[in-house]
Amino acid sequence: MIFTTAFNSYSQNTKNPLLSEDIELQQKWVDSIYGSMTLSEKVGQLYMVQVMSNQDEANKEKISQIIKDYCIGGIIYSNGGPYRQAKLNNELQELSKVPMLVGMDAEWGLSMRLDSTYAFPWNMTLGAIKDNKLIEQTGRQIGEHCKRLGVHFNFAPVVDINTNPLNPIIGNRSFGEGRENVTNKALAFMNGMQSAGVLANAKHFPGHGDTDQDSHKTLPTINFTEKRIDSVELYPYKKLIKEGLSSVMVAHLNVPSLESKPGYPSSLSKYIVTDILKERLDFQGLIFTDALTMKGASDFSETGAIDLAAFMAGNDVMLMSEDVGLGISKITNAYNNGEISEERLALSVKKVLQAKYKVGLHNYQPIQLENLSQDLNRLKDDALYEVLMESAxxxxxxxxxxxxxxxxxxxxxxxxxxxxxxxxxxxxxxxxxxxxxxxxxxxxxxxxxxxxxxxxxxxxxxxxxxxxxxxxxxxxxxxxxxxxxxxxxxxxxxxxxxxxxxxxxxxxxxxxxxxxxxxxxxxxxxxxxxxxxxxxxxxxxxxxxxxxxxxxxxxxxxxxxKRLSYTIPERAGMSSEKLKKIDSIANYAVKKKMTPGIQLLIARSGKVIYNKNFGKHTYEGKEEVGFDDIYDVASLTKILATLPLTMELEEQGIISLDSKLSELLLEYGDSNKANITVKEMLSHYARLRPWEPFYYKTLDSITKKPDAKYYRSSRSDAFEVEVARNLFLRTDYQDSIPEIIKDSELLSKLKYRYSDFPYYILKKFIEEHYDRTLEQLVQSHFYESLGANYTMYNPYHNISSKKIVPTEIDDYYRNQKVHGYVHDMGAAMQGGIGGHAGVFSNANDVAKIMQMYLQKGYYGGKRYLKPETIDKFNTCYYCESDNRRGIGFDKPQLGDAGPTCGCISMTSFGHSGFTGTYAWADPEEEIVYIFLANRTYPNAGKNLLLRENIRTEIQRLIYEAIEE
CATH class of the missing domain: 3.40.50.1700 (Glycoside hydrolase family 3 C-terminal domain)
Known part of the structure; x- marks a missing residue:
């Protein structure tokens, strides 16, 4: 049969892809091994037998006997596990006179066949990626896995062009329906895998992409003209062969336009295997049949006869023969009868031996079992998988x-x-x-x-x-x-x-x-x-x-x-291994009862790379800390609520840093605070007292319980300020707190002294300016558009108490468990909405706000604040006076003691909270660090988190985890 009309001559004078760089040494080894073999052993090299590492002892013994009796050339592993396979492989190689080639179907990684191994995306997914360097890296890393497990041949990539959506067997295994895309992806995959020292295999020749039948179950028909097959199905093979493809697998297909015998499988067609693949495409690598046990082939002929037919067609390796002994006998008899020449036999056997030399079997080493699981499941694999999915x-x-x-x-x-x-x-x-x-x-x-x-x-x-x-x-x-x-x-x-x-x-x-x-x-x-x-x-x-x-x-x-994304540390230049030390410190803090639980988040370069929870809501409870649980963030409220609203007003020209209190609030005109500026106040450099126990004056002088003069157990117009469950403060007391602050004495000496008073004052000004509550303003101006939907005042109004972490068992004011209500007494007396305290949130939401600051006021496609505004407020104006503070933001220490690890840039900023919370951002390293805790539960007591520097020690470890 002659087909010449549709096919051009494809000869590229291709180099034998099985040749090593040291050709002379390789040839010497090949000739030596070949010369030492009996005829039966030579024919045995043409066989690759299926092995499963999860098989029983009887099957294992059967395979062992085949290896010893027939000197087979290789084994193809199927189902099982990596450790079992490695151990079995070492045992079987010991039985073989000549080390065996090991093959596997690992199209998307070893997990195609083995448990506990890595699965990369399927080819259809990879086909959606524009950057072929990523495909090459995928081939490389799959190759590294194969090599680590002693696999020499990976039967990949699939180069079938899936032009039929109903294809039941290829589909996701194909890079797509475009011949250029499939070819380029397959070439990249091949190059990557072969660069790792594992030989590639293009399949399923001459093309299994445009069929709606499965060759495992029947013999599919490819009803296309020679010209169509040449221009589409064979297109990838031409390029891959030219670029050094090691092997090809021939499919079991009925291709009438290429084979005149009705229903004759392509795997047995001399014209398809020899005339087209070997001669016209000038392919000199190994040629494998597809599994001879598949119905597309096994239904065709008697056992053993198909092996001989496949070899006579031009195949080099009979894959998964139904009966190795019978097949070897058939081929040996044909050789002895002169139907197979010595030259023909030597061609295939020596190609097998060349492949063995190329993959290092001339210097065979057993598979090392130590760290096998870790080596087959690496962080670099996770990182690549993420990039692949992002790109696809x-x-x-x-x-x-x-x-x-x-x-x-x-x-x-x-x-x-x-x-x-x-x-x-x-x-x-x-x-x-x-x-x-x-x-x-x-x-x-x-x-x-x-x-x-x-x-x-x-x-x-x-x-x-x-x-x-x-x-x-x-x-x-x-x-x-x-x-x-x-x-x-x-x-x-x-x-x-x-x-x-x-x-x-x-x-x-x-x-x-x-x-x-x-x-x-x-x-x-x-x-x-x-x-x-x-x-x-x-x-x-x-x-x-x-x-x-x-x-x-x-x-x-x-x-x-520019919203936060979520990834592994290595993709942000951090070490996962070093960050594990943080787990130990957090667990230590919980174990030593410094706090019942912790939420901990670290982001770098806009990527959340560490987001973990530790402990429980309470020591005695069973509720473990979850990602959507919220904490009372205490003084973080200052930079999460009051400060961004203040920055907005400064941008709008409503206030300036030099605005005096007498200009903001008329009642301050005749007070001792009239000339204090916003800059001085928010820098904690204004002689303001640190705080005032407002609640204390509302307690009964004898019982020290809430005085009935000020409190009721149910709400009414006269008592509508809810400070805790079933405890309502007199409505008119809201006017008393600002008066107490206005009339308070100033400190005798001007020096840095942290104070909550500025945030009471600003809250009053902001709410009067907008005629809306601080809660309403910060929600509508920031939280809602940021997607900070876990950030709120008075969470007991909005979410289940099961999602709110309790803060304290109060035995001095509210005399109950503070749960869902603000811990800070002054904020509680303002109905839970304080400028200095009152916000509840989770680590993820706090990180969004800190990231917005880090990105100079931009987040989620929206500009909230101008870069110059961020810079203006993130400036230490009184450093020369030994005051480290920015405008509202805390800054790193000037001396030995301070709020950070001392290993952080001076451009960094953040804040801490009484309940154990901490939020810090560093523009130079682009790091956001959030630590939320309820160290005040069951009582505030001694601040062990602070005493043992837990938060700053974690911060130090974060910086140690930065990879150079």
Whole structure:
């Protein structure tokens, strides 16, 4: 049979990819081994037998006997675990006269076959990435894993061009449907893997991408012309062969245009294997059959005969023969009968031996078992996986630029989970950015009713990520639900499956935005949520077309909005190993009862790289600290609430740093504080007293309990200031506190002295200026748009007490557990809304505000404050007077003692709180550090956190963890 019309001559005078740099030594070794073998042993080198490390002893013994009896050339590992495989491999290699080649299907990593090993994204996901250097790095790291486990051949990359969406066996295993994209990705993957010393294998020749049948179960037919196959299916092979591809796997396919025998598998076709692959494509590397036990081949001929037919067709290695002994006998007899020449046998056997030399089997070393698990699951693998998903996730529709989500204060967001797998990681990540409620329903009508309060609905479609063959389609009901709710709501549809799922939708007209996240891994879910909210840009491009909806290479780029993202330390130049020391200190603090619990967060360069919780809400309770639990942040309120509002007013020219109190509040005109300026006051350089126990004057002089003259157990117009549960202060006492402050004596000497009074004074001015409460102002000006939805005054009004960490068992004023109410007595007497205290928050929200400061007043696509304003307030104006403070912000110590570790830049700023809280930002290292605790529970007592420098010691370790 002759096919010449459609095929050009592909000969590139390619170099044998199996040759080593030391060709002479290699050839000497190959000739020596070949010359020492019997005919049967030579033929045995043509076989690679399947082994599973989780097999029973009987099967293990069977494989051992095959190795000893037939001198097989290699083994291909399948199911099992890495340690078991390594141990078994060492045992089996000891049995072999010539060390065996070890192969594996590790297309997306060893986890394709083994438990407890790393899974990189599938090829379809990688196909969405524009930067092929990332694909090369993926091949490199998979190669490193293979090599560590003693694997010499990885049967990857798949170079099938998946032009058929219904393909049941390739699909996600393909880089896509574009021949250029598939070729470039495969080449990058090949180069990366072979640079690690592991030989690549392109499969499934001549092309398994455009079929709707599975060759494991039947013999699929490829019904295309020679010209089409040449221009599409063979395109990747041409380039990879030219660039040094080590091996090719030939598929079991029926290709009528290339093989005239009806139903004759491509793996047995001399024309396909020899004439096209070896001669026209000039391929000199190893040629493997696909598994000979697959139905596409095994149904064709009698046992053993197929092995001979495959070898006669031009294959070098018979993969997973049904009967190795019978196959070897058939080939040996053919050799003895003159059907196979010595030259033909030597060609294949010596290629096998060349491959063995190239991968180092001439100097075989057993696999080291020590640290195997750690070496196969590295931080660098996590880092790469994150980058890959960030680069792959694709926005294919984005009406009115809804993504990334902005103006969070205008959004009421619901999350609807579809599919049969978990989307909890996605939902939890969404909640880091905004208030998002999960909505579930049993019927469409129920769903529509529950969604009425929301104007934005994020629909996550989650199906199993176990392997690329799992079902990816919507149910009919899910299709109807999406169509109906998209008519009445702004819908963001995020699919965590392969793109073809979207082809099932009846219409996408009403869907505002569509995101393809490709896989349902935890990292895919995290990164997709970060892209939705603009913590990361979107970069991906569709590797396939989707019905009539989207063309191949579609994709909408979006820019990041400078919101915090979440990643591992190494991606921000930090060491995970060194940061583990922080765990020890935090656990020590909890164990020694310095505080019942801790929330701890570290961010660098806009990336949260450490976010952990320790301990419980209380020593006696069972409630462990959670990420969405909130703490009374005490004096952090100063920089989280009062200061940003003050900075706004200064920008607007309403006040200046030189404004005097007599100019802000008329009643100060005749006071001893009339000429104190904002700058002096907020620098704690104004002779103001540190604080005043306002509550003390409202206690009964004898019982020391709240005096009935001032308090009631129930609310009324005359007693409406709620200071604690069932305890209400006289309404008119609100006027007394400012009067006491105004009339208070000044300190005798001007020096740095920390005081709460400035924040009482500013609170009064700000509220009078706007005629709104401080709580209302800071929510509408900052928290709502920042997505700081866990930050609030008086949380008992808004959230479950189970999410609020108690602060103290008060036996001196309120005589109850302070839980959900502000700890600070002065703030409590202002209805929980103080300028100096009263805010509750979690570490994540506090970090957002500190990051906004660090980014010179910009966050989430919005400018809150001007850079010059941040600089103006983050300045120490009285350093020469031994006063380290900025305007509102605390600053690093000037001498030996102070609020930081002493290892931090002088441009850094932050604050600490009486309850054990601490927030600090360093512009030079771009670090934000948040420490929240309730060290005051059950009583304030001795501040052991401060005494043992727990917070600043952790800060020191943060800086030690910076990698040079």
């Amino acid at each position: 996730i694709t926005i294919v529709k984005n009406e009115n630029d809804i993504l990334p989500l902005r103006q969070l204060e205008t959004k009421s967001i619901a999350y609807v989970e579809l599919g049969d797998d978990s989307g909890s990681t996605f939902f939890n990540e969404l909640k880091k950015y905004a208030k998002v409620h999960a909505i579930s329903a049993d019927s469409l009508s129920q769903l529509k009713g529950k969604l009425q309060p929301y104007n934005t609905v994020i629909v996550g479609f989650h199906r199993s990520n176990d392997n690329p063959w799992k079902s990816y389609k919507f149910s009919e009901a899910e299709i109807d639900w999406i169509e109906e709710i998209s008519k009445t709501h702004t819908i963001i549809l995020d699919v965590f499956v392969k793109p073809y799922a979207l082809a099932e939708l009846k219409s996408i007209d009403n869907i505002a935005s569509i995101v393809i996240s490709y896989q349902n891994s935890e990292i895919a879910q995290q990164k997709s949520a970060q892209i939705v909210f603009g913590a990361l840009p979107s970069q991906g491009r569709l590797p396939v077309s989707i019905g009539d909806h989207f063309l191949m290479y579609s994709g909408i780029s979006t820019n990041a909005l």
